[in-house]
Amino acid sequence: MTKATSGPTTALYPCPAVLVSCGIGTGANIITLAWAGTLCSEPPTVGIGVRPSRYSHGLIREVGEFVVNLPRADHVWGVDHCGTVSGRDDDKWAACDFTRLSGTEVEVPLIGECPVNLECRVVETVSLGSHDLFLGHVMAVHMDEEVLDDDGSLSVSKADLLTTLGGQYHRIGEVLGAHGFSRKR
């Protein structure tokens, strides 16, 4: 195992590639983020890293809310588009043919076409350098009924989510095992 060593880089893979909606009404925008993840179970808390120069940063700061929308693999064009153009110049909802849907806990609209939506309220902001970390409490979760298994849990195969690493978007691959399987050997 010969290792090649480099200086500091952002090589924690894989990453989610989520569509974060922010802002209110016709002023709402969408930004694609890979610097995003769950950080605490109770209360359920997510963290997203956003550059202060981004249009969405001001919207999140101003409203104090955002929605994490999980895209399907067939949304990959929109995922890439919403990560490469600015909401200052583009109506991303129209460009991606996405529908604003009202949430139940926050004023920011959900992306209707995304099978999973997490309504979040900002509880803390931490300046990290190039990015500010917004810590958000999850206030409510919505899932398309058609991506649920009979027991009401998310069906990974039906949801057909995506992930990103190494400069590419990837589909979720084959099942390797269920959590806890090692205890059964």
Place this chain on the structure above:
Amino acid sequence: MTKATSGPTTALYPCPAVLVSCGIGTGANIITLAWAGTLCSEPPTVGIGVRPSRYSHGLIREVGEFVVNLPRADHVWGVDHCGTVSGRDDDKWAACDFTRLSGTEVEVPLIGECPVNLECRVVETVSLGSHDLFLGHVMAVHMDEEVLDDDGSLSVSKADLLTTLGGQYHRIGEVLGAHGFSRKR
């Protein structure tokens, strides 16, 4: 698109499933974490969420360093094992047949068998509830030469990493597109 609504849950998918090494020398431990991700590009900063009751929490707190090791799909048994047993009761290095390798910037050992290792130094700790968030600057990155492409970048297919969502571990699936592909249409 009929949505089923629930209260707050940790449904931001997919998640990484990383092996975090912590502690020093023969006292070093390994913990599997899904509450982990990059949060800032410059300086490269990762965040990991760890329950204060976990053995690894004390080791990270005490030493102020940790290493994020990215496992291969064929390490899935070890990934599950290191997430379900405590280092108080088990030598996970031995159980998983993992090798301690010396890093260059921190005293915590890398897991030699993992194709990617990120040496991290804790710069801030934020109490979130059930989990504490350790924010760590990436000090150095090591990659197995055999998982690199000719240009020195990570080959996703050679690295064969894994991800977790919906209570299962999954392989990384097919390529959907490269970052920026939407601008070329």
